Amino acid sequence: MADTKREIERKYEAGPETRLPDLTGLRGVAAVVDKGVAELDAVYYDTEDLRLAAASITLRRRTGGDDAGWHLKLPVAPGTRDEIRAPLEDDVPRSLAALVHARTRGAALVPLVRLRSHRDVRHLVDAKGALLAEASTDTVRAERLAGGDGGTVEWTEIEVELADGGDPAFLDAVHKRLRKKGLKPSGSASKLAKALTDTGWRPAGPPEPDGTVGARILAHLREQAGELVTYDAAVRRDLPDSVHRMRVATRRLRSAFRTYKKILDPAATGPVADELKWLARELGVDRDQEVLAERLTARIDALPVTLLLGPVRGRLRAWAGAGRAGSRGRTLAVLDSERYTAILDSLDALLADPPLRPAAGKDATAVLPRAILKDHERLAARIDRALALPAGHDRDVAMHEARKAAKRARYAAEAAAPVLGKPAKRFVKRVKAVQKVLGDHQDSVVARDTLRDLAIKAHAAGETAFTWGLLYGQEEARAAERERELPEVWARASRPGKLGV
Structure with a gap:
């Protein structure tokens, strides 16, 4: 069974004669405890074309020390990884x-680099002996074992x-103290990254x-494709949100394909968009x-007992x-499916050879x-239609369609924000407020359907359906409130402002 540890660390360059400066008295450090020396032997695995290394991911099999085993490290933020x-x-x-x-998508994971480390460990502890940090x-x-011409580095x-x-x-x-003592932060995020760089690896970044x-939209698409792959691991780990x-990420990709169809040939992006819709x-x-x-x-929590x-x-x-x-199992089955892998491959192929139009x-x-x-005009037409309809099923459907148009307009502006700056960001903020109102309305529609089903099942089991009916009425009132709120919120977003720079 795998377990997870959040790793937050800093690395510094040193020489063979460098010694850890005295950190006693620093921000609650009562003592620096010598924990001895450990001999560590780790073999890092990757695909032959270094797909994990390119994403700053490390996978190793390590012996020695008190945490021998397999370790997969996924980047969270600079200096922070989940192990x-x-x-x-x-x-x-x-x-x-x-x-x-x-x-990897089926590519073999092979031994890439072997790292042998002589680790001199110190524990920084407070007055009660509690560990503050480990310095080594x-x-x-x-x-180097694979993916290059071999070689060693120390x-x-x-x-x-x-x-x-x-x-x-x-x-x-600690950083301030070490910098005062002349130590410089490491230029590599990990030992593996340094080993690869020093043995000749030069990862090719996006242009x-x-x-x-065309360049701006491709940069946006690469970012969203990267998000899609990154969150694959998070979904498998069942992380919140x-x-x-x-x-x-799938929606942003599809939205960009539709909004910017004069930039990217829809004959090429259409099949990919259809598969992303399925996903x-x-x-x-x-x-x-x-x-x-x-x-x-x-x-339920908000109701009196x-x-x-x-x-x-x-x-x-x-x-x-x-x-x-049921839904969790279905999601994992999708992520393990050949169809999903084919979507990722088709996205890579499209971005490697983009179907740019003149x-x-x-x-x-x-x-x-x-x-x-243009996306804003589409949103305006759908809002007008929804507001013109009487309350009921048709209005619910129209508001849901308006919500989808609001997302598309927002995503289009977000993709353009690095170029258009503050005007695009203001547009996003106003449309997001509209989307929020429409989203809460749609959530209420879905909740009412479920509450009705729960009430029917409760009644069939001989239970009172009073509470379920009460909740149904609350959701109905909330939806009506969102419908009354929409005209005012839309009024603030109905004028998109000057988007040019």
């Missing part, structure tokens, strides 16, 4: 291989890792966008279940648990505002 551990065995554990499937001086010898570094649950500001204080609209974030729908099963369960739980008649909480938990189990070479500041305004 997922698995027991020591010969082959890459399936649980860890699954977390990088979106990167590592003398490293790296041997270096020394100092690493300071924050204790579990520690205040990151403590590392800032810098020029002033053309991960399904939503992954689903949003978003499949992910929605899990996400919609999660959102609805949270909404109904909050509604005197209005909770019958086993309301128990029935909701049973409903949520059964739905969650308009892609035009100035981004001239083209982007027109595309955004």
Whole structure:
């Protein structure tokens, strides 16, 4: 069974004669405890074309020290990684291989680099003996095994890792002390990155966008494709909001294909967009279940105890648990499917050889505002239609269609914001407010359908349906409130403003 540890650390360059400066008295450090020397031997795995390294991901099998085993490190932020551990065995554990499937896509994980480290460990502890951080001086010898021309390299570094649950500001204080003592931050994010760089690896980054609209849209698409792959691992780990974030990436990609069809040939992007729509729908099963369960739980929690008649909480938990189990399994099956892998491959192929149309070479500041305004006009037409309809099913459907148009207009402006700046950001803020009102209205429509089903099942089981009916009425009132609120919110967004720069 794999377990996870949040790793927050700083690395510093050192020489063979460098010693860790005295840190006693620094921000609560009562003592620096010598923990001895450990001999570590780690073999890092990757695909032959270094897909994990290109994403700053490391996968290693390490012996020695007190944490021998398999370690997969996923970047969270600069200096921060999630380390997922698995027991020591010969082959890459399936649980860890699954977390990088979106990167490897069936390519073999092979030994890439062997690192042998002589680690001199010190513990920084407070007056009660509690660990604040671990500081180590590592003398490293790296041997390239694959993905290059071989070779070895040696270096020394100092690493300071924050204790579990520690205040990151403590590392800032350590950093200041070490800098005063002449130590420089390491230029590499990890030992593996340094080993690869020093043995000749030069990762190819994405091209810098020029002033053309084609370059700007391609940069946006690459960013969203990267988000899609990144959140694959988060969804597999069942991290909060991960399904939503992954689903949003699919929407942003599809939205860009539609909005900027004069830039990218829809004959090429259309099939990819269709597959992304399928993926978003499949992910929605899990996400919609999660959102609805949270909404109904909050509604029940807000009711006085005197209005909770019958086993309301128990029935909701049973409903949520059964739905969650089914939706979770379905989501994982989708991520393991050949169809999903083919989507990722087709996105890579499209971005490697983009189907740019002649308009892609035009100035981004001239083209982007027109595309955004066109999406805004579509939104305006759908809002007008929704507001003209009487309350009921048809208006509910029209408001849902307006919500989708609001997302598209918002995504279009977000893609253009790096070029258009503050005017685009103001546009995003106003349209996002409209989207929020329409989204809450749609959530109420979905909640009412579920509440009705729960009431029917409660009645059939001989329970009172009073509370479910009460909640239904509350959702009905909330939807009506959103409908009354929409004209005012839309009035602030109905004038898109000047988007040119």
